């Protein structure tokens with residue numbers, strides 16, 4: 075959607091914009107009322123329980139069973155840190171993949187650097203697809219965790235987490251999924267999927283504010299909390315209350331974030347998940363097909379049946395990704411993203427190292443005309459590449 | 463035309479060293495044409511906002527759009543030397559000299575030998 079200053083925002087893979095009116099309205103309403111008090115509803119409306127409602131909504135979205143299996147965090151990064159550090163992986167072998175975001179890689183590399191874990195990075199193909207067989211081949215007797223992104227934030231490739239999770243479970247290995255890009259956009263059924271931990275963020279496909287996210291923790295699985303402190307209730311206890319979610323939610327929760335996330339999920343439900351996903355798939359197809367028709371453009375990411383995420387990476391011959399995105403932004407007012415996208419390893423496999431790619435990620439609000447306009451601008455931008 | 467500030471840009475843009483150069487007045491066609499005398503210039507007047515790119519081989523690439531108050535400097539050589547080479551390019555711009563360049567749309571201009 076083009077904003078008031080005529081800019082077209084196509085960087086929803088980083089953070090969604092615009093947010094639906096419902097989100098803006100609900101956050102505004104929340105901020106104007108007396109702040110909610112944990113366990114007591116908000117002052118503005120005694121029946122409101124934004125925290126409980128949002129938690130229940132998320133549990134319903136992911137078919138996660140009891141809402142207490144979901145804990146709130148500041149985003150996928152904190153969730154992944156809570157999962158990776160909280161598991162006490164000392165002495166274990168961990169498998170992760172080349173498609174990962176730094177929010178998975180860095181916590182794992184830190185543990186490896188401190189000689190607390192050994193790490194295997196499984197590669198991917200040129201579209202960012204991780205073959206479940208390669209996970210199987212990497213398993214060692216001491217493997218305790220497989221950590222993988224559900225959807226690559228570089229190519230939009232959606233992984234077969236069911237197959238990978240099944241392999242992990244058959245070998246008694248825990249499975250951690252980074253659903254930062256997929257949560258809200260791709261169906262995730264935690265009742266049937268063999269997933270022990272699912273990290274998500276609220277400010278991308280779920281239309282919440284930045285700074286809100288969560289972690290699904292399978293019932294019975296214990297994680298050491300990252301932090302301890304006030305829980306609003308049970309204040310006489312000198313230790314963190316042991317029950318979920320209080321065990322993991324020390325400190326004042328990000329209430330505007332939680333309110334925004336709940337409103338975002340309400341909006342997705344009002345639109346209808348099928349309509350939402352169908353539109354995303356159409357947008358991806360249009361973008362990919364349109365880009366492939368432009369001379370000198372290399373598109374990263376194949377289109378299998380799972381490739382429904384409206385997020386496409388490409389490069390133009392004669393131009394660095396930084397240059398393409400600069401021209402798009404400065405000459406055409408199109409905001410996209412270039413570089414490594416905080417996923418430094420995947421580019422060796424895609425053939426886009428060392429500068430990375432240009433990533434275009436529209437949203438529900440992006441019109442067909444805007445996508446056509448973007449493709450036209452990229453076609454013109456190619457001239458600058460030819461002149462190099 | 464004066465440089466007001468050279469700002470460091472630091473994000474996931476890959477491995478290049480990038481600076482945003484802010485000027486006291488908008489970049490206009492006279493300045494862009496002046497750039498053509500200082501290095502290898504490409505100028506794309508047909509873009510929605512005319513885009514240019516100047517290469518100072520061994521030092522840096524400077525790019526931007528006409529009408530903007532800033533442009534982007536990508537440092538390819540030693541950062542200090544590259545920035546000072548670019549500063550000299552700006553200092554040498556004399557508006558009263560007018561348009562002496564023969565740069566045309568989408569074509570390159572090379573500095574006089």
Ligand SMILES: Cc1ncc(COP(=O)(O)O)c(C=O)c1O
Pocket residue numbers: 087088148149150151152175177223225226227252254255275276285287
């Ligand atoms: C795949 C992936 N994982 C994790 C994250 C981190 O999310 P957050 O910044 O919300 O913590 C992102 C965000 O860009 C992402 O794309």
